Amino acid sequence: MAALIIASNPADRIRLPAKTGAVMTPLAPDQVPTFLEAIRDHPLAALFTLAIATGMRQGEMLGLQWRDLNRNRLHVRHTLVRMDGGWWLGDPKTAQSRRTIELTDPTVTMLRAHRRRRAKHFLRLGHRLTADDLIFTDDGGMPLHGRHLAERHLRPLLRKAGLPEIRFHDLRHTYATLHLAVGTNPKLVAEVLGHKDVGITLDRYSHSQPAMQREAAQRLDALLGRSSG
Numbered sequence: 001m002a003a004l005i006i007a008s009n010p011a012d013r014i015r016l017p018a019k020t021g022a023v024m025t026p027l028a029p030d031q032v033p034t035f036l037e038a039i040r041d042h043p044l045a046a047l048f049t050l051a052i053a054t055g056m057r058q059g060e061m062l063g064l065q066w067r068d069l070n071r072n073r074l075h076v077r078h079t080l081v082r083m084d085g086g087w088w089l090g091d092p093k094t095a096q097s098r099r100t101i102e103l104t105d106p107t108v109t110m111l112r113a114h115r116r117r118r119a120k121h122f123l124r125l126g127h128r129l130t131a132d133d134l135i136f137t138d139d140g141g142m143p144l145h146g147r148h149l150a151e152r153h154l155r156p157l158l159r160k161a162g163l164p165e166i167r168f169h170d171l172r173h174t175y176a177t178l179h180l181a182v183g184t185n186p187k188l189v190a191e192v193l194g195h196k197d198v199g200i201t202l203d204r205y206s207h208s209q210p211a212m213q214r215e216a217a218q219r220l221d222a223l224l225g226r227s228s229g
Helices: 032-039 045-054 058-062 105-124 146-161 169-181 186-193 198-208 210-223
Strands: 073-076 079-083 086-090 099-102
Touching: 032 045, 032 146, 045 058, 045 105, 045 146, 045 169, 058 079, 058 146, 099 186, 169 186, 169 198, 186 198
Parallel strands: none
Antiparallel strands: 073 099, 079 086
């Protein structure tokens, strides 16, 4: 079975400078059901759904092992790193990125169904899934290459559904903007995303939701005794 990964990254102390200039393009609330329907029968449906359900970074999801799923909790311990032609399970981006995410029952059910399908598939190849196996791999058991996910899988699905061709990372942005739009406590959103502090979350996402701004203005009008009618 192929998915053997060295548990520590010899370059785990290297911290690359943050990327700048990328434009956030989260899915709108009315686009999410269309997206979920488009991916429903895709082999990576569980991966894409988990991205929206948890806001995890791509590398964090690709580095998940079955031992990281404990009932309704998902423990983020590693990030998958590609270096020198090999795969490594490195440390998450920051100390706050090492976290535990509470999952909803539907998300747990989805992951268990994914495990059953993968266990059946790999058993035909002569391998029995263990706690050390990655949750998301290709059909040969090898880690998924992050650079190929959007180009080969995500964007074709988006085109077919008539949705904007967003980046994989925009699924993380979708999680954040959806939760902030419905009034989820920003501190909780920051904790689930693994942000260092809530200020990062608010600075990054509050401007991206015009509906949030309108609601805030309407609340102020109500406080001042004014009507928008």
